[in-house]
Amino acid sequence: MSVLQHLNAELSINSGQEFLWERVGNNWYGIHGGSVVRFSAADPLDLESFPDCVSAEEIFRLDDDMGAILGEISHDPLVKSLVATYPGLRLMRQDAEQCLFSFLCASNTNIPMIRRMLRSLCARFGRQVQVDGQKFHAFPSAKALDRASEAELRAAGLGYRAKAIKAAAREIARGSLDLESLKKASYEDAKARLLEIYGVGPKIADCVLLFSLEKLDAFPIDVWIARALANHYDWLSDKKTSDKLTACQYENLSSQMRRYFGRHAGYAQQYLYYHMRQAAGKRW
DNA sequence: CGGCAGGAGCCCA
């Protein structure tokens, strides 16, 4: 995810959503599927991609009506206050395959480790791209990942996640999984298809649905959101009693929040997530 | 320094 603050001024990327962005001097550089993207920290709309197939409108979701969206989710007093505290925070639209592979790497680990795994995948299996005299590696295609053995993926530092990466790469490479087509499907249908993938549970599915498949009502619940719900939403039924949510509790809580916040519940989720991380002093 | 908990979870018995 990324958080874009003040589109025309200060900007920060929250790596809890977008894992492969980094600031170098006055520019941000990021990996978006097969492209390297660069934009100016001072003016994010001054954006180029290499090769040129991504626009600022696309990745910053400039087509979203932020006024209307913020109005909808601000019926909740906490989110209303966070909208004021973090002006300009936005969702970023991610490459669907990269998003799926990224969150398959995200289970039972932390953000610095996720970044390390993904950089390792890019370096080993991604195409090299030169931008501004610097060498980058694009995100590997599903075919490239499918050509790698599970052992090679383990050697890239993925641990037990290698099996899931391999399984998803195979489905995409063989054409049995078409993420693009899921953008046109309903939330329920797209989620059901994602849950068939080995290694994808409700949390990862909701992340892909929100960040890449245009399901802005998806409400992913990770450990930070679970804490936010426990601390601030007393009226929720079947709240977590232990550290971890069962699949049943997850669906119950997530659907309650989707109903509560409405068709752009995912934006509310991002404010809560960003706030919980900020409050805990996390930068990355 | 060793030991242990924890980290955008999920699968399996």
Add this chain to the structure above:
DNA sequence: TGGGCTCCTGCC
């Protein structure tokens, strides 16, 4: 419903 999974960092 509980245990295990890779492996690294932070803390005691």
